[in-house]
Amino acid sequence: MEPGAAGPLHAMDREQLWVPLSGAITVTTDDGTRRIGPGRAAILPAGENRRIATSGTAPAEVLVCMANGGRATVADTGEVRPLHWAG
Numbered sequence: 001m002e003p004g005a006a007g008p009l010h011a012m013d014r015e016q017l018w019v020p021l022s023g024a025i026t027v028t029t030d031d032g033t034r035r036i037g038p039g040r041a042a043i044l045p046a047g048e049n050r051r052i053a054t055s056g057t058a059p060a061e062v063l064v065c066m067a068n069g070g071r072a073t074v075a076d077t078g079e080v081r082p083l084h085w086a087g
Helices: none
Strands: 011-012 016-022 027-031 032-036 042-044 050-054 063-064 071-074 080-082
Touching: 011 050, 016 027, 027 042
Parallel strands: none
Antiparallel strands: 011 071, 016 042, 016 063, 027 032, 027 050, 071 080
């Protein structure tokens, strides 16, 4: 993710594990906001609204793990989006 990048507020239909390899991300959920950098991880339960953004001025490279075939539901529109990388 490039500096300043942020995804939409959305929920996934699968649990996800986010592990920054370089740079840092900000994870915002209903429970608050936390900054995650290398050596840390975020476990995001299925069905929980989240927004992921880069944190700071450097790009972030992140390993994201989840069960095959996940889909995202955008909070504002209800649009369901399959993830091309999760196939």
